[in-house]
Amino acid sequence: MRKNGVKMIKIKAKDVDVFYGKKQALFNISLDIEENQVTALIGPSGCGKSTFLRCLNRMNDVIDICSVKGEILINDFNINDKSCDVVRLREKIGMVFQKPNPFPKTLYENVSYGPTIHGMAQSKQEMDEIVETSLKKAALWEEVKDRLHEPGTGLSGGQQQRLCIARAISVRPEVILMDEPCSALDPIATAQIEELIDELKKEHTIIIVTHSMAQAARVSQNTGFFHLGQLIEHGSTDKIFKNPDNKKTQDYITGRFG
Amino acid sequence: MNLILFTFIVLLGFTSYYFGRRKAYTIQSTKKRLTALPQFYGYYLAIWCAIPAFIIFSLWAIFEPTIVKLLILSDYSNQGYLDDELNLLYEKSKALSRGQFTGEITPFIEASAEKYLSLRSIAQSSKVVIVLSAIIASVAYAYKRISSNSRTREPVEKFLNAVLFTASLAAILTTVGIVFSLIFQTIDFFKVIPLFDFVFGTHWYPAKAFVRDSSEALDPTMYSDTFGAVPIFAGTFFIAFIAMCVAIPIGLMSGIYLAEYASTKVRQYAKPLIEILAGIPTVVYGFFAALTVGPFLKELGTSMGLEVSAESALAAGGVMGIMIIPFISSLSDDVITSVPQSLRDGSYAMGATKSETIKRVIFPAALPGIVGSILLGVSRAIGETMIVVMASGLAANLTLNPLESTSTITAQIVVILIGDQAFGDPKTQAAFALGMSLFLVTLCLNIVALRVVKKYREKYE
Numbered sequence: 133m134r135k136n137g138v139k140m141i142k143i144k145a146k147d148v149d150v151f152y153g154k155k156q157a158l159f160n161i162s163l164d165i166e167e168n169q170v171t172a173l174i175g176p177s178g179c180g181k182s183t184f185l186r187c188l189n190r191m192n193d194v195i196d197i198c199s200v201k202g203e204i205l206i207n208d209f210n211i212n213d214k215s216c217d218v219v220r221l222r223e224k225i226g227m228v229f230q231k232p233n234p235f236p237k238t239l240y241e242n243v244s245y246g247p248t249i250h251g252m253a254q255s256k257q258e259m260d261e262i263v264e265t266s267l268k269k270a271a272l273w274e275e276v277k278d279r280l281h282e283p284g285t286g287l288s289g290g291q292q293q294r295l296c297i298a299r300a301i302s303v304r305p306e307v308i309l310m311d312e313p314c315s316a317l318d319p320i321a322t323a324q325i326e327e328l329i330d331e332l333k334k335e336h337t338i339i340i341v342t343h344s345m346a347q348a349a350r351v352s353q354n355t356g357f358f359h360l361g362q363l364i365e366h367g368s369t370d371k372i373f374k375n376p377d378n379k380k381t382q383d384y385i386t387g388r389f390g
Numbered sequence: 391m392n393l394i395l396f397t398f399i400v401l402l403g404f405t406s407y408y409f410g411r412r413k414a415y416t417i418q419s420t421k422k423r424l425t426a427l428p429q430f431y432g433y434y435l436a437i438w439c440a441i442p443a444f445i446i447f448s449l450w451a452i453f454e455p456t457i458v459k460l461l462i463l464s465d466y467s468n469q470g471y472l473d474d475e476l477n478l479l480y481e482k483s484k485a486l487s488r489g490q491f492t493g494e495i496t497p498f499i500e501a502s503a504e505k506y507l508s509l510r511s512i513a514q515s516s517k518v519v520i521v522l523s524a525i526i527a528s529v530a531y532a533y534k535r536i537s538s539n540s541r542t543r544e545p546v547e548k549f550l551n552a553v554l555f556t557a558s559l560a561a562i563l564t565t566v567g568i569v570f571s572l573i574f575q576t577i578d579f580f581k582v583i584p585l586f587d588f589v590f591g592t593h594w595y596p597a598k599a600f601v602r603d604s605s606e607a608l609d610p611t612m613y614s615d616t617f618g619a620v621p622i623f624a625g626t627f628f629i630a631f632i633a634m635c636v637a638i639p640i641g642l643m644s645g646i647y648l649a650e651y652a653s654t655k656v657r658q659y660a661k662p663l664i665e666i667l668a669g670i671p672t673v674v675y676g677f678f679a680a681l682t683v684g685p686f687l688k689e690l691g692t693s694m695g696l697e698v699s700a701e702s703a704l705a706a707g708g709v710m711g712i713m714i715i716p717f718i719s720s721l722s723d724d725v726i727t728s729v730p731q732s733l734r735d736g737s738y739a740m741g742a743t744k745s746e747t748i749k750r751v752i753f754p755a756a757l758p759g760i761v762g763s764i765l766l767g768v769s770r771a772i773g774e775t776m777i778v779v780m781a782s783g784l785a786a787n788l789t790l791n792p793l794e795s796t797s798t799i800t801a802q803i804v805v806i807l808i809g810d811q812a813f814g815d816p817k818t819q820a821a822f823a824l825g826m827s828l829f830l831v832t833l834c835l836n837i838v839a840l841r842v843v844k845k846y847r848e849k850y851e
Contacts, residue, residue, distance in 0.1 A: 189739060191738065194735070194738055196653070196654075218741075219742075220741070222739055222741035223740075226739065227735075229739075233730070233735065235754075236754065236755045237754065245740060246740040249741065249746050299740065300739075303740070303741070
């Protein structure tokens with residue numbers, strides 16, 4: 133989204149290095165993410181695109197041997213700073229994973245999980261509203277409104293993934309990170325999720341890691357190409373796919389490796 | 391003699407294996423393709439050696455004593471002896487032939503003892519001849535039969551299948567046998583003592599049944615108010631309850647710590663250390679409870695002005711709880727660890743802290759498994775004997791005061807069966823009745839626990 137023709141930058145990564153023990157996984161990544169746009173991260177397996185995504189909500193903290201260096205500014209605040217409250221950060225930055233991972237609870241409890249731990253609802257009514265809007269935004273409400281109190285694990289794969297999206301947006305995050313959200317789904321469910329992503333970008337900034345170049349071309353406005361832990365090239369999706377500057381990008385896009 | 395024969399048969403088995411394999415190699419050297427690897431031919435021949443030997447040995451073991459007995463007793467059959475007397479005669483001559491007879495030796499007995507010896511030696515030598523000739527015949531037949539296209543792999547596999555099946559059958563039959571021996575004695579017990587008195591009676595005093603002249607006839611009325619099992623059932627569940635009050639919180643929390651908080655290094659050392667607790671013999675726990683914890687509690691109680699028995703339910707239950715900690719901690723650690731990482735990631739990504747994630751996501755997901763581990767712990771607590779015998783006293787008081795001594799089912803079985811006991815006496819049969827009820831209680835607990843654990847497994851696999 134441009135205001136007066138100026139790009140609004142939501143996330144600014146500066147010289148990010150990531151190490152797993154002694155092995156360096158990411159080298160000097162600097163990348164700007166535009167607000168209310170879909171940014172796709174593409175590249176061959178093991179290139180570091182998921183690692184970079186996990187840096188943005190500090191999910192790498194969970195892994196003991198992982199260390200992150202460099203600055204990541206979200207709304208001009210460095211999230212790698214000691215003063216950063218991870219709980220508040222993750223409230224602002226939601227995440228959807230590769231494999232649908234609904235909690236073994238009811239649909240309602242799955243969606244109300246985030247609002248509950250962040251104390252966002254004062255009454256049962258408010259919570260009901262949050263659950264309903266979240267499920268509506270995730271295009272799941274019509275399918276599940278009569279069985280909100282059945283277990284979330286009983287849904288189909290595509291429904292489970294939309295439930296996870298509803299869970300992520302229930303706390304009104306500014307950014308949603310998606311780590312190959314469609315790789316475990318069939319083509320129809322994939323199309324539904326892609327449609328949903330297009331809808332969600334009106335209110336959220338979306339970063340999606342994907343293996344499928346066709347998907348990147350379909351859903352994203354900006355694309356970054358990773359290779360062997362380096363950000364080779366980034367820019368508008370049109371440019372990356374039609375007229376990339378780098379030979380490696382060209383080769384990957386045309387399917388010569390990866 | 392049997393041992394030498396047995397060794398010889400084993401050697402024959404190895405030899406036939408060798409011959410079978412050699413024949414396979416010979417066939418192979420004529421450029422014919424074998425239907426199985428050469429060693430299958432060897433196993434095939436060894437099986438043909440083992441099966442006849444096994445069949446003849448078992449038939450012999452079943453029928454030899456009966457036949458020998460019939461032959462010896464046929465001498466006396468026309469002399470008007472009763473069955474019992476005949477049996478006695480037979481046992482006497484058998485003992486004499488072994489040189490273990492100490493009574494008066496009559497010529498009759500001496501003669502049958504000699505006959506017994508000669509029959510035995512005939513039986514032995516004919517056994518050797520029959521077994522060896524059967525083996526040689528069957529191995530020779532099989533050796534002739536095997537050729538390049540004879541099937542050896544299937545029979546060998548079938549044989550292995552049968553051996554493994556027999557092994558598991560033996561385990562199952564033992565269980566069934568134990569249950570049946572319990573059932574029959576229990577039924578005998580309830581013929582004398584009404585079931586109602588046993589289940590609802592509140593006075594357990596089996597020693598009263600001792601004070602009976604064995605020549606006196608059984609008089610059911612004198613046992614009324616003697617075998618009321620309520621106090622010992624209450625004691626059992628009470629001590630198990632105290633044990634679980636200790637074991638569940640400590641076990642569960644250490645399980646959660648090991649699974650979620652401990653670093654790999656701490657876990658690597660802490661887990662085996664906790665599991666060492668499970669390796670301590672219960673008799674050691676028993677004297678720890680009786681000689682350390684019991685007196686300590688008594689002193690502590692006295693200093694606070696409480697009256698504490700040196701053998702208290704609290705001491706026994708507390709130490710039993712310590713014994714059960716490793717079961718609960720280790721099992722719950724396993725179920726918590728097997729909760730998929732994706733659920734943790736999902737919760738963390740929502741901004742949940744570690745304790746929130748454990749409380750709201752991991753614990754509910756692992757709950758069936760944790761409940762299963764607790765139920766297994768309970769059935770261990772109910773079946774535990776040594777600690778209770780040593781630390782909780784043997785008087786079956788009906789009390790809910792943890793500072794008094796009380797007794798359990800297992801401890802009462804020990805009390806009843808230590809020293810001399812007469813079979814067919816209600817007091818001895820009471821032990822079987824107790825054993826049966828204990829078995830039923832733990833069986834139910836185990837079934838519920840396994841069901842719960844199974845349900846949990848289905849969820850994630």
